[in-house]
Amino acid sequence: MDAAQLTVSAPAKLNLFLHILGRRDNGYHELQTVFQFLDFSDTLHFSLTPTVNEIRLLDSPADVAPTDNLIYKAARALQQWHNQPLPGVAIRLEKRIPMGGGLGGGSSDAASTLLALRQLWQLAISDAEVAELGLALGADVPVFLFGQAAFAEGIGERLQPVNPEPYWYLVIHPQVHVSTAEVFQHPQLPRQTKALQLHDWNLHNTRNDCQQLVSKLHPEVAKAIAWLLEYAPARLTGTGACVFGCFTSQTEAMQALTQLPPNWNGFVARGLNQSPVGSELELAMQSKPTTRPEV
Ligand SMILES: C[C@@](CO)(OP(=O)(O)O)[C@H](O)COP(=O)(O)OP(=O)(O)OC[C@H]1O[C@@H](n2ccc(N)nc2=O)[C@H](O)[C@@H]1O
């Protein structure tokens, strides 16, 4: 690969639990959650182009306008931070992560874009400044930049590394759309869970505070959780719609997957405590010269 190209992955995440502690004056909610990555990813291909400041998305999911795509917004945010002409970039997205499923695909795409373009454009932007740009794009972006499974507080920006069991997960995507904003605005959402200490959480003393409400609003979600519970401990990720079951072996998870009702979508993936993006970028850096093309 030459110095004007870079390919990185953008892994999915699960919220192993999600507690809502309260609501801020601006409407955003104080959370506690544990994020773990999955070895199930989108892939992003970046190529520099001679057209100064161009950001060309070669693929954007059909229902997302290119300029609304978080990949575009992330690239634009970096350009604006730099505030001087930069080479253009063409970006190809191989989308695998179900959208709007609580798997963080859009946020992960945004984080991978920030990290890949910082490297490709050779910008002297600090990690803290990248984190600030990331948080402005979405509450889930910081953990993907952090690159390590994390206990998160605030709206997801205060992160401490953790090492949860690397379970095998069967993830089911019920074919319903859950609006994150609607869930957080709902009067029946519980918002008074007591804060946990970092080392006190486990799968048994935690839950997803959105699960009961989302199951009520979307019976397909309730059905998927009930089905999974026949095989393994199961819960909602984020505000849904995806649900996951925790298995101790790939074989058990795959076995359950073979029993999935024919009209449901699901996949098996391993929990990862390290995002693959850091090592992919490191490897690319080692194999390439470091001069930025002139514009
Ligand atoms: C709650 C989580 C857990 O991972 O759900 P998922 O999106 O993954 O399902 C995320 O933090 C979501 O992150 P993200 O999807 O990036 O949310 P944003 O775009 O920042 O916010 C969407 C809307 O949700 C509400 N919101 C979001 C996060 C938060 N801590 N409190 C909120 O009240 C706000 O009304 C906001 O307008």
Ligand SMILES: Nc1ncnc2c1ncn2[C@@H]1O[C@H](COP(=O)(O)OP(=O)(O)O)[C@@H](O)[C@H]1O
């Ligand atoms: N690159 C992208 N991939 C997925 N969704 C995106 C992207 N850019 C913008 N979006 C928008 O963000 C919304 C949330 O996407 P996603 O991150 O997949 O789900 P969630 O926040 O539930 O984990 C989508 O419904 C879509 O409208």
